[in-house]
Amino acid sequence: MIVDVELKLVGGTVADPDRKGACVAQQVAQDPLGEVGAAPELVDGADAAGALDAATELIIQAEKLLDTVDHQDEPTWIRYFNHAYLADEVAHCLHDLGRAPAARSQLAEALSGVGEDRVRRRAIDAALLAATWLRTRDLDQACAAGRAAVTYAARTGSGRCVERVAGVLADLRVHADYAPARELREFARAVLPEADGMAVTLSGGS
Known part of the structure; x- marks a missing residue:
């Protein structure tokens, strides 16, 4: 069973x-x-x-x-x-x-x-996918998956989704000078500001 x-x-x-x-x-x-x-x-x-x-x-x-x-x-x-x-x-x-x-x-x-309608599930999985790309230092793939995670998470009211996205954004902050990472943070700040704010807290930055 x-x-x-x-x-x-x-x-x-x-x-x-x-x-x-x-x-x-x-x-x-x-x-x-x-x-x-x-x-x-x-x-x-x-x-x-x-x-x-x-x-x-x-x-x-x-x-x-x-x-x-x-x-x-x-x-x-x-x-x-x-x-x-x-x-x-x-x-x-x-x-x-x-x-x-x-x-x-x-x-x-x-x-x-x-399905595409399961936005909470897809947001969490996209954030995990971004994290796996970060682990293997593929920043372009990580940022692409991170953007998908932000997009899905912005369509939910899930605190867990926000936390998962924030974790990815926090890990990307060490690459703040890399254009795709910077663009992802700007995108998140625009459509999912709570995740951007949480990422700042997690990374101890500003």
């Missing part, structure tokens, strides 16, 4: 992993689809412990489990969870693990499976 997939991805990052693991095991038994969605967080926890191979195996298990799910048998609240959502979760984990190219690959799948 979908809950199994989701829980597998989130089970390993809490302060008490043994207690969380027991919780996850119980919920997985009740709802396999949730297990799929939980796998990326376990990946993060596993890699932090030096078990990258185990982390990779969790992702593979989650993908296989999702292939076996009949969404009509799942609770209504989790039926949205598909391969695009799994790719989104995995992309965030891979980025946190410092694997920017792999994260971008997952983001491509995630974005291909979500």
Whole structure:
């Protein structure tokens, strides 16, 4: 079931992993689809412990489990969870693990499976995409993705979107003399001023 997939991805990052693991095991038994969605967080926890191979195996298990799910048998609240959502979760984990190219690959799948009307999701993913390009020092790609993130975030009232965009803008401030970075900041200041202001605070600048 979908809950199994989701829980597998989130089970390993809490302060008490043994207690969380027991919780996850119980919920997985009740709802396999949730297990799929939980796998990326376990990946993060596993890699932090030096078990990258185990982390990779969790992702593979989650993908296989999702292939076996009949969404009509799942609770209504989790039926949205598909391969695009799994790719989104995995992309965030891979980025946190410092694997920017792999994260971008997952983001491509995630974005291909979500409509243009899902602006909050697309804003967050675009900001993550920008962050992956920054990590590999591709400023042009980072600024292009950052502009998309600003555009989407400006269409939402989501504080989380603003925070994600602000993080990208803050990281770009060290490249303030680079024309695309400067243009992105000016664009953000015009259409999403709260993100620009938060970026200033995050970077300790003015």
